[in-house]
Amino acid sequence: MNFLRSRFVQAVLILIAAFVVLRFGIRPPAPWSVVQLYMTIVLLAVLIYVSADSDSWREFVHPIRSTLVEPDKRHVRLALLVVVPLLLGYYAYTQAAARPQAPPELRAVHPAPPAAIQFRGKELTIQGLDNPLRKDQANLKKNIAAGGEIYIRNCVYCHGDNLDGKGHFAYGFNPPPANFQDPGTIAMLQEAYLFWRIAKGGPGLPKESTPWNSAMPPWEDRLDEQQIWQVIVYLYDATGQAPRRWETEH
Amino acid sequence: MRDFRVVRQAGWALLPVATLLLAMAALPADAQEAAKEPAYRAFPLLGSRLAVWAIAQLHLNFAAFILGVPIFAVIIEIIGWRTAQERYDWLSHQFVKLTFAAFSTTALLGSFLLFLFVAYYPRFWMYMTSIFFPTYGIYALLFFAETFTVYLWYYGWDWLSGPRKWIHVGLGVLSNLFGTAILLVANSWVTFMMSPAGIDESGALKGSVWAAINNYTWMPINIHRLIANIVFGGTIAAAYAAFRFLGATSDEERARYDWMGYVGNFVALSAFIVLPFAGYYLGREVYAFNQTMGITMMGGFMSWLWIIQAILIGILFLGSNYYLWLGMERIPGSERYRKYVPPMLIILTLGFLIWATPRTLVVTMDEVRAMGGTHHPVIGVFGVMSAKNTVVNLMILTTFLSYVLYRRANRVSTRSWAGTGMAVQWAAMGIAAAIVTYYGVKGYFVESIVRIGYSVYQVEAVLGAIVVVMAIDIPMFRGARSTGAIRWGTIAPRSQYVLILLAVTFTWLMGLMGFARSGIRQHWHVYGVMRDNSVDAVTPALGYAANVITIVTIVFFALVTFIFWLGGLGERGQAAGHAHAAAPVLAGGSNPRR
Numbered sequence: 001m002n003f004l005r006s007r008f009v010q011a012v013l014i015l016i017a018a019f020v021v022l023r024f025g026i027r028p029p030a031p032w033s034v035v036q037l038y039m040t041i042v043l044l045a046v047l048i049y050v051s052a053d054s055d056s057w058r059e060f061v062h063p064i065r066s067t068l069v070e071p072d073k074r075h076v077r078l079a080l081l082v083v084v085p086l087l088l089g090y091y092a093y094t095q096a097a098a099r100p101q102a103p104p105e106l107r108a109v110h111p112a113p114p115a116a117i118q119f120r121g122k123e124l125t126i127q128g129l130d131n132p133l134r135k136d137q138a139n140l141k142k143n144i145a146a147g148g149e150i151y152i153r154n155c156v157y158c159h160g161d162n163l164d165g166k167g168h169f170a171y172g173f174n175p176p177p178a179n180f181q182d183p184g185t186i187a188m189l190q191e192a193y194l195f196w197r198i199a200k201g202g203p204g205l206p207k208e209s210t211p212w213n214s215a216m217p218p219w220e221d222r223l224d225e226q227q228i229w230q231v232i233v234y235l236y237d238a239t240g241q242a243p244r245r246w247e248t249e250h
Numbered sequence: 251m252r253d254f255r256v257v258r259q260a261g262w263a264l265l266p267v268a269t270l271l272l273a274m275a276a277l278p279a280d281a282q283e284a285a286k287e288p289a290y291r292a293f294p295l296l297g298s299r300l301a302v303w304a305i306a307q308l309h310l311n312f313a314a315f316i317l318g319v320p321i322f323a324v325i326i327e328i329i330g331w332r333t334a335q336e337r338y339d340w341l342s343h344q345f346v347k348l349t350f351a352a353f354s355t356t357a358l359l360g361s362f363l364l365f366l367f368v369a370y371y372p373r374f375w376m377y378m379t380s381i382f383f384p385t386y387g388i389y390a391l392l393f394f395a396e397t398f399t400v401y402l403w404y405y406g407w408d409w410l411s412g413p414r415k416w417i418h419v420g421l422g423v424l425s426n427l428f429g430t431a432i433l434l435v436a437n438s439w440v441t442f443m444m445s446p447a448g449i450d451e452s453g454a455l456k457g458s459v460w461a462a463i464n465n466y467t468w469m470p471i472n473i474h475r476l477i478a479n480i481v482f483g484g485t486i487a488a489a490y491a492a493f494r495f496l497g498a499t500s501d502e503e504r505a506r507y508d509w510m511g512y513v514g515n516f517v518a519l520s521a522f523i524v525l526p527f528a529g530y531y532l533g534r535e536v537y538a539f540n541q542t543m544g545i546t547m548m549g550g551f552m553s554w555l556w557i558i559q560a561i562l563i564g565i566l567f568l569g570s571n572y573y574l575w576l577g578m579e580r581i582p583g584s585e586r587y588r589k590y591v592p593p594m595l596i597i598l599t600l601g602f603l604i605w606a607t608p609r610t611l612v613v614t615m616d617e618v619r620a621m622g623g624t625h626h627p628v629i630g631v632f633g634v635m636s637a638k639n640t641v642v643n644l645m646i647l648t649t650f651l652s653y654v655l656y657r658r659a660n661r662v663s664t665r666s667w668a669g670t671g672m673a674v675q676w677a678a679m680g681i682a683a684a685i686v687t688y689y690g691v692k693g694y695f696v697e698s699i700v701r702i703g704y705s706v707y708q709v710e711a712v713l714g715a716i717v718v719v720m721a722i723d724i725p726m727f728r729g730a731r732s733t734g735a736i737r738w739g740t741i742a743p744r745s746q747y748v749l750i751l752l753a754v755t756f757t758w759l760m761g762l763m764g765f766a767r768s769g770i771r772q773h774w775h776v777y778g779v780m781r782d783n784s785v786d787a788v789t790p791a792l793g794y795a796a797n798v799i800t801i802v803t804i805v806f807f808a809l810v811t812f813i814f815w816l817g818g819l820g821e822r823g824q825a826a827g828h829a830h831a832a833a834p835v836l837a838g839g840s841n842p843r844r
Contacts, residue, residue, distance in 0.1 A: 030626065030629055031629075041599060101614055112543075114542060127541055166622070176618065182625045184633065242696075245697070
């Protein structure tokens with residue numbers, strides 16, 4: 001088992017083990033971009049591990065150095081001289097070759113909302129705007145129920161009956177519709193933000209947020225102000241999420 | 251002869267200050283003229299924005315250095331004064347020498363920046379002048395005071411020694427106060443552009459200028475920049491020491507610069523530990539001021555910058571710890587702590603992995619289908635702030651543990667209660683880690699605003715543990731038995747490249763985050779008040795910005811190297827006659843180099 005005590009072998013084994021875990025141990029499979037990022041960090045950590053003291057570093061470098069300079073390692077050297085460029089060439093080919101699918105896009109997490117919007121001829125200030133239906137606690141359940149009906153009539157086809165973005169049409173869209181169950185979507189946003197997104201849809205997205213695309217229509221043509229607020233209270237109620245509140249302190 | 255040289259050097263260095271003051275004196279006239287002039291002019295070849303961007307970044311880099319270094323230089327001087335240890339005095343003088351060398355370049359770049367604003371953005375500058383004119387005079391006066399105090403501090407080092415040392419230390423403190431005041435004034439201008447306050451609908455000042463100064467982001471940026479300046483100053487000073495270490499020709503010289511690099515890194519690390527908290531406070535205030543701006547920064551098109559930021563901060567954490575671990579090799583008795591390195595490395599690596607996990611993943615359509623959406627059920631958990639706040643706090647705790655182990659590496663406590671003390675220390679750190687993890691996990695199950703509040707508890711737990719551990723550690727190791735003196739100068743040379751890497755990483759990070767802070771104004775000179783109507787009124791793509799920032803960073807290091815080289819020339823010329831050239835010899839300096 002002396003073989004396993006070699007720092008170089010340990011480093012290689014750690015890297016292989018990390019790759020296997022990241023590539024095959026996570027289900028569903030992690031995106032390749034994330035695996036690459038993780039492996040870079042693991043490589044950095046492994047290099048620190050083997051070089052954090054001088055004995056360990058000497059031990060790690062020794063097989064590399066002997067392969068490069070010792071006469072009896074000539075055949076290994078020659079083999080590496082062929083294999084390493086081939087591997088690099090293959091990697092370069094895989095990166096450059098045309099694929100039948102669109103390349104991945106860098107997408108913004110949430111497009112930034114404007115300070116104010118025009119809604120049916122009226123200016124609505126988004127900044128600091130609260131859902132007026134929350135003040136009417138007596139009728140909140142009624143409004144939630146109304147919002148549910150609006151959702152079923154208009155939104156369920158894309159956003160799904162579980163509000164998880166897996167409606168009937170969802171698989172035809174790239175990017176897929178928003179998953180409201182995800183704690184990273186509506187739970188992070190104020191209700192005014194949702195009002196803006198629902199009212200203005202994909203065409204109302206800000207230019208500075210590109211690359212971004214959305215097939216959602218602007219619902220301001222079909223829903224009035226109250227109906228949009230109703231569907232918003234329904235979204236939070238049905239998912240069990242709480243909307244983000246405005247911060248007031250300075 | 252030496253007096254003449256001092257006067258001549260002072261004269262040259264004062265030139266940019268005088269230029270700045272002249273420029274400031276001409277400002278009202280310039281501002282009036284500007285009203286009749288076009289709103290913008292085009293800077294030849296580069297364009298106005300790129301010219302302002304490059305000079306502003308360079309100016310800020312130098313300013314951060316000359317404001318950050320004196321803060322810890324004076325503390326080191328006080329330590330040397332109170333403990334009567336010459337080596338601290340030498341070290342402090344070395345740090346101030348670096349500041350001094352960069353002082354005139356900072357002022358020159360500041361003057362150049364001012365000229366660029368007046369000449370190429372006259373209408374914008376006229377508007378800023380209409381708001382902040384009362385502060386210009388204060389700024390100029392502070393600059394004068396700062397300059398003369400630093401000059402007296404530097405040149406009076408020998409003159410104000412011995413019984414007059416308290417006056418000298420007082421000058422150091424005073425120069426820091428003036429420097430910080432300059433920072434506060436300049437920050438009021440830049441933060442007003444981000445989060446204007448104290449103005450009416452037309453953008454005119456209503457009432458006192460104080461309301462414009464004390465805007466939403468002013469105090470968060472003051473705190474953030476002050477701490478970041480110390481980190482930056484520490485890393486640059488450590489990189490300078492590393493540079494000198496690698497070029498040293500004697501063991502004594504290597505020992506001195508090894509120690510200087512260690513102190514620089516220690517200062518940087520100490521301040522770096524609290525920097526994420528200050529950054530979080532700033533981010534929170536940006537959100538509180540304007541949701542659009544906050545979302546643009548964290549969730550909008552700037553969000554990808556945070557992935558780069560995460561990677562760079564991860565490198566800073568790993569690099570700082572790595573340097574400490576390498577440094578333990580020169581400490582006899584440190585072998586007993588080597589077993590802690592692998593678990594600490596594992597925590598830091600796991601923390602780094604989570605810290606760098608993007609919120610929105612770069613995915614192909616095949617991967618989206620395989621995941622059942624753009625959200626990954628496992629990795630997605632790590633993309634939100636709950637996870638990131640948790641791991642950054644755990645990384646800070648781990649880094650602190652590295653420092654504690656380094657600190658006691660060659661000491662064995664002789665106190666009867668040492669065992670209990672250490673148990674309490676471990677318990678304090680364990681409890682802090684548990685609190686951090688508890689609130690991190692709980693953060694997934696509460697509403698946003700509550701979760702944001704949890705970060706305060708996490709920070710308090712970590713800071714509390716640090717205070718408890720140090721409160722026990724200091725008395726526990728007072729009068730401790732030594733296992734041998736630190737062999738300064740025998741550290742592995744690769745550690746010095748780490749110091750240089752840390753300085754470059756931090757400088758680059760400053761540029762990137764500065765772009766994020768400035769870029770979230772988007773097409774506004776003054777957010778929501780004065781629109782940018784120039785040809786450059788478009789927020790640059792991240793790739794372009796990264797290229798510009800990288801080039802400016804390279805230019806900065808080229809200038810710093812040149813300035814330090816110039817400083818070294820002077821030192822060589824006067825080595826024999828200067829009291830501080832005869833630097834103290836540190837223990838272990840004569841040991842063979844590894």
